[in-house]
Amino acid sequence: MFSTSDIKYxxxxxxxxxxxxxxxxxxxxxxLFLILWELIKKGYKQxxxxxFMEVAPTSMDAMLAKMSDDPIPGGILNGITGxxxxxxxxxxxxxxxxxxxxxxxxxxxxxxxxxxxxxLTDLLQGIPSIxxxxxxxxxxxxxxxxxxxxAGSVALFIMMLPMIIRSTEESIKMLPTSLKEAALALxxxxxxxxxxVLLPSAFGGLFTxxxxxxxRVMGETAPLLxxxxxxxxxxxxxxKPTNAIPLLIWEFYNDPNLADLVWSSSLxxxxxxxxxxxxxxxxxxxxxxx
Numbered sequence: 001m002f003s004t005s006d007i008k009y010x011x012x013x014x015x016x017x018x019x020x021x022x023x024x025x026x027x028x029x030x031x032l033f034l035i036l037w038e039l040i041k042k043g044y045k046q047x048x049x050x051x052f053m054e055v056a057p058t059s060m061d062a063m064l065a066k067m068s069d070d071p072i073p074g075g076i077l078n079g080i081t082g083x084x085x086x087x088x089x090x091x092x093x094x095x096x097x098x099x100x101x102x103x104x105x106x107x108x109x110x111x112x113x114x115x116x117x118x119x120l121t122d123l124l125q126g127i128p129s130i131x132x133x134x135x136x137x138x139x140x141x142x143x144x145x146x147x148x149x150x151a152g153s154v155a156l157f158i159m160m161l162p163m164i165i166r167s168t169e170e171s172i173k174m175l176p177t178s179l180k181e182a183a184l185a186l187x188x189x190x191x192x193x194x195x196x197v198l199l200p201s202a203f204g205g206l207f208t209x210x211x212x213x214x215x216r217v218m219g220e221t222a223p224l225l226x227x228x229x230x231x232x233x234x235x236x237x238x239x240k241p242t243n244a245i246p247l248l249i250w251e252f253y254n255d256p257n258l259a260d261l262v263w264s265s266s267l268x269x270x271x272x273x274x275x276x277x278x279x280x281x282x283x284x285x286x287x288x289x290x
Contacts, residue, residue, distance in 0.1 A: 036270075038263075039263060039266055039267040039270060040267065042260075042263035043263035043264040043265075043266065043267035043268075044264075044267070045071065045260070045264070046071060046072060046260055046261055046263070046264035047264045047267060047268070048071075050073065050074065050075045051075035051076060051264055051268065052075055052076075052077060052080065053075060053077060054073070054074045054075040054077055055074060055075065055076075055077050055078040055232065055233060055234060056074055056075070056076055056078060056079065056232065056243075056248055056251070056252075056258075056261070057072060057073050057074030057258070057261075059255050059257045059258060060257075061073055061074065062074075062255075062257035062258045062260075062261075063257040066257060072258065072260055072261060076245060076248050076261070076264075076265050076268070077234055078231060078232065078233060078234045078235070078243045078248075079243045079244055079245040079247065079248040079265070080245065080268075081234050081235070081236065082149065082228070082231065082234075082235065082242040082243040082244040082245075082247075083218070083244045083245045083246075085149050085153075085235075085236060085238070085242060086149050086152040086153050086156060086224070086228060086242060086244055087153075087156060087214065087217070087218060089149070089150065089153035089157075089238065090152075090153040090154075090156035090157045090160060090217065091160070091210075091214065093153065093154075093157040094156075094157045094160040094161050094164055094213065095164065095210060097161060097164075098160070098161050098163075098164025098165045098168060098209075098210075098213075099164065099168050099199070099206065101117065101121075101161075101165045101168075102164065102165045102166070102167070102168025102169040102171075102172065103168060103169075103172065103194060103198075103199075104117075105117060105118055105165065105169040106168070106169045106170075106172035106173050107172075107194075118169075121161075121162045121165050121166060122162070122166075124158070124161065124162045125162035125163065125166075128222075129155075129159060129220050129222045129223045130222040130223065130226075132155050132158050132159060132223050133155050133222055133223030133224070133225065133226040133227055134226060135158075136151055136154050136155040136158070136223065136226075136227050137151070137226045137227060139154070140154050140227070141226070141227060144239065146239065146240070146241070147227060147228060147229035147241040148227070148228065148238060148239050148240060148241060148242070149228055149235070149237070149238045149239075149240065149241075149242035150238040150239060151227035151228060152223070152224045152227045152228030152242065152244070153238075154227070155223035155224070155227050156217045156220065156223070159213075159216065159217045159220065159223070160213035160214070160216070160217055161213075163209055163212055163213040163216065164209050164210055164213050166209070167205060167206060167208065167209020167210070167212070167213075168202075168205075168206055168209060170205065171202035171204075171205025171206050171209070172198055172199075172202050174202070174205065175198060175201055175202055179197065179198070179201060180193060180197070180198060183197040204283075204285075207280055207283055208280060211276060211277065211280040214276060215273050215276065215277070218246075218269070218272070218273060219246050219269060219273075220246060221246040221247060221249070221250050224244055224246065224247050225247065225250070228241060228242045228243070228244060228247065229241040229242075230242070230243045230244075230247045230248075230251065231243045245265055245268065245269050246269070248261075248265055249262055249265045249266060249269070252265065
């Protein structure tokens with residue numbers, strides 16, 4: 001039996017740990033709040049309809065607007081459409097490949113080839129993005145003799161792949177073995193069990209992994225600099241140079257006349273990622289197995 005003093009000591013220690021965790025969690029959130037405040041404070045002035053409906057202005061247009069103390073004309077329409085194009089193609093390529101490889105790793109578990117793929121996946125996840133961009137430049141840009149949205153998509157595809165593979169593998173491993181055994185016992189084929197039982201049951205984890213992969217690459221600039229390059233117009237051609245929001249942010253940062261657009265572009269990028277996160281959490285809750 002514990003004495004009263006022992007119980008009080010445990011309660012005090014438990015309380016200290018609880019409030020300590022709360023304190024350090026709050027400290028970890030301070031940089032996030034400061035970033036949000038800075039983006040909102042400096043980005044809302046240029047956050048208007050033109051931001052979504054017009055292409056990026058020239059340095060001369062921005063300089064004339066600043067001289068007359070007017071808002072900088074133009075927007076980032078060419079960056080928004082380019083991001084949708086490049087990221088959309090990358091998602092279409094990475095999801096099926098990542099899910100199939102993840103299923104293979106989860107089902108086989110052990111073996112020389114399986115361990116080799118698993119180790120290569122971990123290694124690929126740690127490769128710097130600029131290195132991937134240079135490799136894709138050699139593989140895609142030089143043979144095509146042109147920078148292109150396709151090259152940018154290939155770079156993002158390579159970056160997204162490891163996270164989707166590992167999230168698929170871990171999500172399927174977390175499912176109870178009895179779920180698969182019951183489906184097989186009812187006469188379902190192995191393929192039907194995988195695609196109609198296991199994958200829907202692991203949908204929450206799969207979607208979270210895809211979300212994390214998209215969130216990781218959406219703000220990447222380095223690989224796009226050497227693959228997509230950028231464009232001053234709206235482009236939907238996969239074989240032509242294309243802009244993206246991160247590329248525009250980099251261009252604005254390097255031009256003093258366009259520096260004000262850095263904040264509104266960054267705020268938009270942050271809001272897009274936040275919206276994707278909230279949507280994913282809602283869908284994950286809906287598909288979660290009770």
